[in-house]
Amino acid sequence: MTTRLKALRDWVAEVAELTSPDRIHWCDGTEQEYRKLIDEMLDSGTLLELNQQSYPGCYLHRSDPQDVARVEHLTFVCTRDQEDAGPNNNWKAPADAKELMKSCFAGCMRGRTMYVIPYCMGPIDSPYARCGVEITDSAYVVANMYLMTRIGKPALKRIEKDKTFVKGLHSTGDLNPERRYIVHLPEELTIMSYGSGYGGNALLGKKCHALRIASYQARTEGWLAEHMLIVGVQSPAGDIRYLACAFPSACGKTNLAMLIAPESQKGWKVWTLGDDIAWMHLDKDGQLRAINPEAGYFGVVPGTNPHTNKNAYDTIQHDTIFTNVAVTADNDPWWEEKGSGKPTVDWVGKPYDGKNGPAAHPNSRFTVAARQNPAYSNLAEAPEGVPISAVVFGGRRRELAPLVYQAKDWAHGVLVGASVASETTAAATGKVGVVRRDPMAMKPFCGYNYGDYWAHWLSFAKRSNKLPKIFHVNWFRRDANGKFLWPGYGENLRVLRWIIDRCDNRVDAIEKPIGFLPKPSDIDLKGLDVSSATLEQLLAVDPEQWRAEMKSIGEYFAEFGGRLPGELTAEHQKVVRALG
Ligand code: OXD
Numbered sequence: 168m169t170t171r172l173k174a175l176r177d178w179v180a181e182v183a184e185l186t187s188p189d190r191i192h193w194c195d196g197t198e199q200e201y202r203k204l205i206d207e208m209l210d211s212g213t214l215l216e217l218n219q220q221s222y223p224g225c226y227l228h229r230s231d232p233q234d235v236a237r238v239e240h241l242t243f244v245c246t247r248d249q250e251d252a253g254p255n256n257n258w259k260a261p262a263d264a265k266e267l268m269k270s271c272f273a274g275c276m277r278g279r280t281m282y283v284i285p286y287c288m289g290p291i292d293s294p295y296a297r298c299g300v301e302i303t304d305s306a307y308v309v310a311n312m313y314l315m316t317r318i319g320k321p322a323l324k325r326i327e328k329d330k331t332f333v334k335g336l337h338s339t340g341d342l343n344p345e346r347r348y349i350v351h352l353p354e355e356l357t358i359m360s361y362g363s364g365y366g367g368n369a370l371l372g373k374k375c376h377a378l379r380i381a382s383y384q385a386r387t388e389g390w391l392a393e394h395m396l397i398v399g400v401q402s403p404a405g406d407i408r409y410l411a412c413a414f415p416s417a418c419g420k421t422n423l424a425m426l427i428a429p430e431s432q433k434g435w436k437v438w439t440l441g442d443d444i445a446w447m448h449l450d451k452d453g454q455l456r457a458i459n460p461e462a463g464y465f466g467v468v469p470g471t472n473p474h475t476n477k478n479a480y481d482t483i484q485h486d487t488i489f490t491n492v493a494v495t496a497d498n499d500p501w502w503e504e505k506g507s508g509k510p511t512v513d514w515v516g517k518p519y520d521g522k523n524g525p526a527a528h529p530n531s532r533f534t535v536a537a538r539q540n541p542a543y544s545n546l547a548e549a550p551e552g553v554p555i556s557a558v559v560f561g562g563r564r565r566e567l568a569p570l571v572y573q574a575k576d577w578a579h580g581v582l583v584g585a586s587v588a589s590e591t592t593a594a595a596t597g598k599v600g601v602v603r604r605d606p607m608a609m610k611p612f613c614g615y616n617y618g619d620y621w622a623h624w625l626s627f628a629k630r631s632n633k634l635p636k637i638f639h640v641n642w643f644r645r646d647a648n649g650k651f652l653w654p655g656y657g658e659n660l661r662v663l664r665w666i667i668d669r670c671d672n673r674v675d676a677i678e679k680p681i682g683f684l685p686k687p688s689d690i691d692l693k694g695l696d697v698s699s700a701t702l703e704q705l706l707a708v709d710p711e712q713w714r715a716e717m718k719s720i721g722e723y724f725a726e727f728g729g730r731l732p733g734e735l736t737a738e739h740q741k742v743v744r745a746l747g
Pocket residue numbers: 237366367415416417443465594595
């Protein structure tokens with residue numbers, strides 16, 4: 168296989184010249200190719216077979232123990248002008264970055280196969296889809312891209328038609344953490360990633376393309392590339408409303424995307440369209456529509472069980488690649504809070520004695536095709552996407568943020584999104600549990616200056632009068648003893664129902680300086696062990712704490728200097744004044 172697109176042929180030849188692989192393989196994206204790759208990885212020990220009776224088609228990959236998460240401090244956005252990358256990104260001058268990466272890639276594929284993966288982000292026939300080509304020396308990456316995106320011949324056909332594609336070059340190199348760089352050149356639609364095999368660093372279609380490069384492209388072209396799940400919430404009467412929800416990594420996006428209604432919420436049903444990324448465009452009527460650019464899930468495994476996320480649990484019973492989980496004596500995959508079985512070997516392959524930390528890595532992952540999800544929406548492949556009624560932001564906050572509130576209008580909603588903060592998780596290297604600002608849950612993923620990004624968000628109000636309503640939720644509020652006040656998981660549907668009632672103008676709300684809060688009686692507590700006093704605590708807005716929060720947000724915004732849109736400052740000032 169090769170291509171009639173000269174630009175692509177030339178680039179592949181140039182990369183081969185630089186990296187000196189033994190072989191070049193163009194991926195056709197067929198099941199036979201996937202099978203062959205799996206067999207080769209089983210032979211080489213890159214994959215281990217799990218119990219094929221209980222987990223057919225499932226394999227385990229153990230990564231290098233030093234290569235288990237995204238490396239934000241080694242991730243760069245390299246624009247010509249540093250200001251365009253903004254204080255929210257690490258920056259290198261494009262020429263320096265290319266020089267550095269060239270020295271890393273020189274001869275790095277000697278003795279290896281170079282895989283060329285044409286891929287499409289989004290349904291192949293969608294006007295909103297965009298394509299890329301990833302060149303990698305990792306068969307594990309190819310297998311993951313096969314599950315996560317649409318790879319091979321159909322993607323190549325579209326690339327040849329579009330005559331444009333994002334160039335992504337990846338090598339695991341020698342996995343030396345001292346020589347690991349994830350470099351983006353948005354102005355050249357180019358990604359270079361060296362020294363890591365971890366999903367977010369190595370599956371270039373995901374964070375690198377569909378968020379960092381796409382957010383940059385989206386700004387130029389007038390759309391939004393966001394770190395959001397997409398769900399359809401169906402009422403007992405059969406009406407479906409679509410929501411796009413942004414939460415920082417490992418804050419439960421996959422769980423919300425696959426929510427199952429609890430017993431007491433009979434007739435409600437949630438359909439999954441995506442669990443991590445949404446690309447949203449205004450259609451000709453001014454309706455915001457979303458597609459999921461991905462075709463699979465790369466989810467956090469620990470905590471997944473039939474109670475927390477039955478759909479995910481069922482989805483990963485077959486044809487799944489597990490990375491860094493533990494195994495049982497029966498060779499089944501095992502992870503903390505799985506709810507059954509016992510680990511005998513931990514994630515690094517050592518006998519598990521129960522003493523040295525968790526058996527599965529806290530950021531161990533499953534990779535699986537989205538169509539295996541029992542709640543997969545029949546509109547997930549729709550080229551025109553789905554109409555979004557509500558945009559929901561959220562973070563992991565022990566205090567301050569109420570269970571739910573609604574922004575007063577679009578511009579205020581942009582402030583609410585820009586003010587998102589959350590406790591850090593194991594999805595990235597670094598300290599876990601520290602509160603950090605994570606505007607729109609895009610801190611690690613916005614491919615340009617946040618000031619310009621907020622201006623872009625604000626500009627939508629001038630382009631449409633049918634924009635979605637904007638909300639903020641916090642499932643993670645705790646009492647004085649550190650106990651979660653809200654049960655979360657399936658019960659979050661009760662909050663989604665209030666959001667939908669607001670979108671459909673079915674309920675009033677209480678106006679507060681920070682936004683509209685629910686009347687407690689409008690949150691359905693039927694069949695739930697949450698007292699009205701607890702609900703009151705969940706909905707409490709402490710003006711003292713909020714004044715401090717607004718001050719800290721103001722200080723954070725000030726870092727963006729002249730790029731901070733005046734309209735955002737004005738929104739901030741309005742809330743400050745209202746808080747008194
Ligand atoms: C992810 C992340 O893997 O956000 O989705 O880190």
